[in-house]
Amino acid sequence: MEIIEVAPWQPYERVADQFRTGRTYLVGDAAHTMPPFKAGGANTAIQSAHNLAWKLAAVHHGIAGPGLLATYHDERYPIGRFAARQSLIGPPLALLKLEGATPGLPAGEEAPLFTMVLGYQYHSAAVVSDDASPGTVTFVDVLTGQPGTRMPHIWLAGDGKRVSTLDMIGSGFALFTAGDLAAWTAAATRVAATLAVEVTVHALGDDGAAHTGLGAGGALLVRPDDFVGWRTESLPSDPESALRQSLSAILDR
DSSP states (O other): OOOOOOOOOOOOOOOOOOOTTTTOOOGGGEEEESSSGGGHHHHHHHHHHHHHHHHHHHTTTSOOHHHHHHHHHHHHHHHHHHHHHHSSSSSSGTTOOOOOTTOOOOGGGGGOHHHHOOOOESSTTTTTOOOOTOOOEEEEESSSSSTTTTTOOOOEEEETTTEGGGGGOSSSSSEEEHHOOOHHHHHHHHHHHHHHHHHEEOHHHHHHHHHHHTTTTEEEETTTTSSSSEEEESOOHHHHHHHHHHOOOOOOO
């Protein structure tokens, strides 16, 4: 074996201050660079692209206002910052032995891999929730349909076979209901026609309702990127109005 060249390598992380300026959006390594440990760079880049793609499409096709695009930075910057920090925990601390050159991170800040990949919770204008300030991020241990979190995988019965909730989410919005399917279907049909958006309706069944903790008639409105945009614990007195207001808020209409 012949060694052609030797070059030093030092793990470091950098995150852009803004992921959006005017019509320019930063995604992947343009927005954040980090060591490869925990595959944080690739996972975060793919997540950001998924987050931005449906928003660009919605605004381009005229079904969302420009404010929806502002939520890209609000949602993804905190995650990029978090992932970059987490990437400093890994093999270099024990294996690279770069004297005085290892950035490190206090052990108490290390988060489980689930948190880094799936357990984060968005807070922005594209999530109908009063839980936290926009532009911040929180984390959950279990996905139960909390607003701003990824829709949980739940096996549901459909056409005589098991179907994952994640496979029921298409290119539009999906409404998962815990009962009162007829009322929600009627409401979704009218709202979809009014706002010119796609809304499919699915019954969670007993298992889905138990997993999410929804009460009778409750529902989850899931965005095209598989994240819960709105949650109602029970059937509103006017489901059509509640759904229309929530969709309008998410889409900046």
